[in-house]
Amino acid sequence: MATVEIVPINSLLMLVFGMNLSAAIFTDSQSRLYSWLFGQPERAYHLNELRRLTGLGSASLQRELKRLATAGLVDAQAVGNLRRFQANPQSPVYAELVALTRKTLGTVPVLREALQPLQPNLLSAWVYGSVAKQTDTARSDIDVMLVGNDLLLGQVLAALEPAEAQLGRKINPNCYSPQEFERRRTEPDSFINRVLSQPTLSLIGDVHEPA
Structure with a gap:
């Protein structure tokens, strides 16, 4: 069985310094494939579906899948005449x-790019809930908290619409002004404090110091 080498964090930081993070860690073929297999690990895909989603040629795709299955990173199961692949x-x-x-490839980069047009009004944004805690399922919404000046819900929803289509998930934004955010933080059992006490994935700015 193939082995998986764990790269020390110091070596990894040296590797990615000055480079695009995903390009430094993954090849182009891996980036296209991993964003689906490991970006949405609760889903199983058949070969033709992965070929359509990734845009990879049949030979390249099957080579990557064989390598992942041999290493035990992906399960390959026969369903009728089809084989389905899913993160193990x-x-x-x-x-x-x-x-x-x-x-590097999945939810965070897609959302970060979608939210860029809302800056500089958008001061801070992060993912919370089941996605951040890695307890989500294929039907889970992506919960996003945003803090900024003059953020209009309609504008935020419009900015996130392409990301919803790309990720295949409903995105649930929760918007606050800096003043409202700080006021809610002074309430010990507020929703915001409960969110901040749990895992989050930073998209823009500092989660704990948005203003």
């Missing part, structure tokens, strides 16, 4: 690979 939750590096993929 029993892999010892499953959680780390899912987290790394989502931060």
